[in-house]
Amino acid sequence: NAGVMQNPRHLVRRRGQEARLRCSPMKGHSHVYWYRQLPEEGLKFMVYLQKENIIDESGMPKERFSAEFPKEGPSILRIQQVVRGDSAAYFCASSPPGSPGTIQYFGAGTRLSVL
Amino acid sequence: SQQGEEDPQALSIQEGENATMNCSYKTSINNLQWYRQNSGRGLVHLILIRSNEREKHSGRLRVTLDTSKKSSSLLITASRAADTASYFCATANNTGTASKLTFGTGTRLQVTL
Numbered sequence: 751n752a753g754v755m756q757n758p759r760h761l762v763r764r765r766g767q768e769a770r771l772r773c774s775p776m777k778g779h780s781h782v783y784w785y786r787q788l789p790e791e792g793l794k795f796m797v798y799l800q801k802e803n804i805i806d807e808s809g810m811p812k813e814r815f816s817a818e819f820p821k822e823g824p825s826i827l828r829i830q831q832v833v834r835g836d837s838a839a840y841f842c843a844s845s846p847p848g849s850p851g852t853i854q855y856f857g858a859g860t861r862l863s864v865l
Numbered sequence: 866s867q868q869g870e871e872d873p874q875a876l877s878i879q880e881g882e883n884a885t886m887n888c889s890y891k892t893s894i895n896n897l898q899w900y901r902q903n904s905g906r907g908l909v910h911l912i913l914i915r916s917n918e919r920e921k922h923s924g925r926l927r928v929t930l931d932t933s934k935k936s937s938s939l940l941i942t943a944s945r946a947a948d949t950a951s952y953f954c955a956t957a958n959n960t961g962t963a964s965k966l967t968f969g970t971g972t973r974l975q976v977t978l
Contacts, residue, residue, distance in 0.1 A: 754907075783965065792953055792968035793908070806965060841907055845964070852957070853898070854966060856907040 752777070754844050755824075756857035763832050764865050771827040771860045775844030782825045783843045783854060784817055793841060799825060832864045870969050871954055877975040884941040886972040888954035889934075895957050897930055898966070899939050902951045911939075911952075944976045 755774040763769050775782050780801055785793040798806040799819040810817065814832075819825040829836055839861045843854035871888045878884050888897070896915045900908040914921045914930045914937070921928045927940040941948055951973045955966040 781964065785966075785968075792970045793955075793966075795965040795967065798965055809965070843908075843966075852896070853910050853913060855910070856900075858907040 754842055754855050754857035756840075756842050756860050758860060759858065760861050760863070762863045762865065765833055766831050769829040769832050769836070769862055771829075771840050771842075771862070772824045773827070773842030773844075773857060774824040775842075776846075776855055778846060779844035779855070780847040781845045782819050783845075784825075784827050785841045785843065787839045787841060787859075789838075796827070829862075832862070834864045837862055837864045871952070871972045873972060874970070875973045875975070877977065878944055880944060880946055880976055880978050882944055884944050884948070884974055884976070886939045886952055886974070888937045888939070888969055890937075890954075890956050890967075890969075891935060892956070892958060894932075897928075897937050898955045898957065899926075899928060899937075900953045900955060900968075902953065902971070904950070908953065941974075944974075946976050946978055948974060949976045950974060 754776055757772050761769055782799045784796040786796055787793045795809040797810050797817045802821050814830045816828045839859045841856055841859045843856045845854050894916055896913055898913045899911045901911055902908045912923045912926055912928050914928050916932055925942045930937045951971045953968050953971045955968045957966055
């Protein structure tokens with residue numbers, strides 16, 4: 751009965767490299783959300799996906815960031831050409847079908863450090 | 866505008882005392898939730914209160930919601946050292962299929978022995 755699994759837990763990248771963050775939702779959950787947390791701040795919504803569909807990407811930066819949730823496999827948050835300002839903790843959450851916007855179950859996060 | 870602002874930003878109490886945290890928000894909501902985050906970890910859901918509810922209890926937790934003032938409070942009674950964490954309120958405003966949570970900046974609670 752695993753919870754939301756994120757990997758890697760820590761990721762170090764140099765400026766200009768690509769970062770790929772993975773999230774496997776809880777079993778039976780079809781809604782996935784990505785949030786970003788800067789030090790000493792709350793979480794900021796980035797994107798909400800269902801299987802093969804992006805539902806709400808209003809929090810995603812216009813460039814370099816993309817997200818997907820394929821039919822098979824985990825959800826991926828991809829950051830191209832990373833910059834120091836991308837350093838943050840990225841959290842994924844999931845919720846069951848039929849009840850979006852209620853309780854979201856969070857993973858432990860991926861801490862991205864850009865050198 | 867900032868949605869979900871908690872106060873105080875930091876709170877230090879002794880074990881056994883009660884801790885009260887407040888949250889204010891700006892837009893209409895469907896529900897308000899409180900989450901806890903231990904240092905360096907993910908968020909754990911504590912309690913959800915719907916917009917038509919005024920008070921809710923769960924164990925040592927008591928949450929109130931005043932939609933006329935757009936505010937909520939979280940009370941932790943008989944605090945323990947293990948309650949040391951950051952606490953965030955989050956509002957949900959489900960419009961269509963959009964279901965994002967809007968988090969406040971959090972209250973850092975320190976419970977000392």
